[in-house]
Amino acid sequence: MPIKFYMTPGSCTTGIHILLETIGLPFEAWIVNIPAGDNLKPEYLAHNPKGTIPTLVLEDGSALTEFQSIAYWLARSYPRRKLIPEDPLLAATAVEAMAFACGHLHGQAFARIFTTDKFALDESQFEAVKARGREMVEKDFAILDAQLAGKEYIAGEFSIGDAAIFYNEFWADRLGIPLPANVKAHYERIRARPIVRAVLAEEGYR
Numbered sequence: 001m002p003i004k005f006y007m008t009p010g011s012c013t014t015g016i017h018i019l020l021e022t023i024g025l026p027f028e029a030w031i032v033n034i035p036a037g038d039n040l041k042p043e044y045l046a047h048n049p050k051g052t053i054p055t056l057v058l059e060d061g062s063a064l065t066e067f068q069s070i071a072y073w074l075a076r077s078y079p080r081r082k083l084i085p086e087d088p089l090l091a092a093t094a095v096e097a098m099a100f101a102c103g104h105l106h107g108q109a110f111a112r113i114f115t116t117d118k119f120a121l122d123e124s125q126f127e128a129v130k131a132r133g134r135e136m137v138e139k140d141f142a143i144l145d146a147q148l149a150g151k152e153y154i155a156g157e158f159s160i161g162d163a164a165i166f167y168n169e170f171w172a173d174r175l176g177i178p179l180p181a182n183v184k185a186h187y188e189r190i191r192a193r194p195i196v197r198a199v200l201a202e203e204g205y206r
Helices: 013-023 067-077 088-114 123-147 160-175 181-191 194-202
Strands: 004-007 028-031 055-057 063-065
Touching: 004 013, 013 067, 013 160, 013 194, 063 067, 067 088, 067 160, 088 123, 088 160, 123 160, 123 181, 160 181, 181 194
Parallel strands: 004 028
Antiparallel strands: 004 055, 055 063
16 A cells, blocks of 8 residues: 555645655545545544545555654664754754654644634734734744754755744745744745655646
8 A cells, every 4th residue: 555645735744745745655635625624534644533634545554643753763763864863963953853843833823823713712812812822933943044044954954854944934934924043044045945846846836
């Protein structure tokens, strides 16, 4: 059975899509339309009871969920692509950046912008929640900006940490949220990679 990748174009799954294409791993792409409720259908929940994205169903039928888990599995399963550094400290740096990008920048900051109703039940509070989300996004990017000073990538070479940072940078770009200098340079550097350009084109972005 071929590997199946459940994704939503322009979402956090874009980062995993980039890693898959970087490895050159054959897979079937399955689009999950979250507004239509695809993620809550029984056939999807059978793979991922959490109803979240991304999900990677492996050749033996087992499933991996969560960006960090999938990215780590890809990096360890295909070490020749060097998606996680061999040096323990650099590897920890890549994992730290991935955890921060997925857990806080995405899960707390951007989430307040994209899924405002999960942070406030009263619609009168929605704009305040979104504004707080933007403040958090800017603060988190300031932290990453300092970490990226003097670096092309977060842990030496392109890694799973950069893929996680990139999808958040992509969101900021789409929303018109300014990126600080080092983060902007990082974003433009990754976006210029041929594989990344191809992935964005496949997902409908230019």
